[in-house]
Amino acid sequence: MHPLSYLVASAALALAGIAAAQDTTYAFRDQPRTGSHLRRNVAFAPIPFDKRYADLSDAQKGIVRAAYERMAADDEPPFPVNGLAPIFRALARLEKGAVHPGPIKASVTVDPAGMPLAVRILTAPGDDLGDFVGRLLLLQRYKPALCAGRPCGQEFLLAATLTDE
Structure with a gap:
């Protein structure tokens, strides 16, 4: 295979992987309630709820970074230290009619x-x-944002879709 063809094929596969990751929707499910074995969906988001920023794939980090304008390659946004799960776990504990x-x-x-x-x-x-x-x-701890490799202040954007399924 010609080196340029190999490079183009590799780039196409990488882009296809990123596009597939961006179309993925993750569900956060609560624990079954007393008397039931069924878990209900609480929320959906384009990134996993159970991962810290460092544990996200490059494509998933790209989804988080896409919410920010003019972010340099070595910059990182803030993110909950323990991921999104603690936030949605607390939502799951609310009565079904409250969500x-x-x-x-x-x-x-x-x-x-x-x-x-x-x-x-x-x-x-x-x-x-x-x-x-x-x-x-406001109760969460966050991994600080990095600006040019140094911790800096910035906003974290939480975006999800709540459901009562």
Whole structure:
């Protein structure tokens, strides 16, 4: 195979892998309730709930990074230290009627030490649920953002779709 053909084929496979990863939707499921063996979906997101930023694949990191404008190659956004699972685990513990289906988007200002300073709820299926998610986000520790390889303050964007399935 000609070296250029090999390079083009490799690039096409890499792009196909990234496109496939971007079409993937991950579900967060709660634990079965007493008297049931069925787990219900709580939320869907384009990245896994159970992974820390360092554990995400390059394609998944690309999905997280896509929410930020002008991010250099060696920059990283802030991200919850323990991943998204603790946030959605707390949502799963709410009564089924308290979690209304719909998109949830929130922005958390994170300082260079990884501490949350403020939260803005951009979209929520209800005011009470938005307030609850905001409080959850303020209780998290974050991996600080990296700007030119150094910790810096930046916003973390949480985006998921809640469900009552």
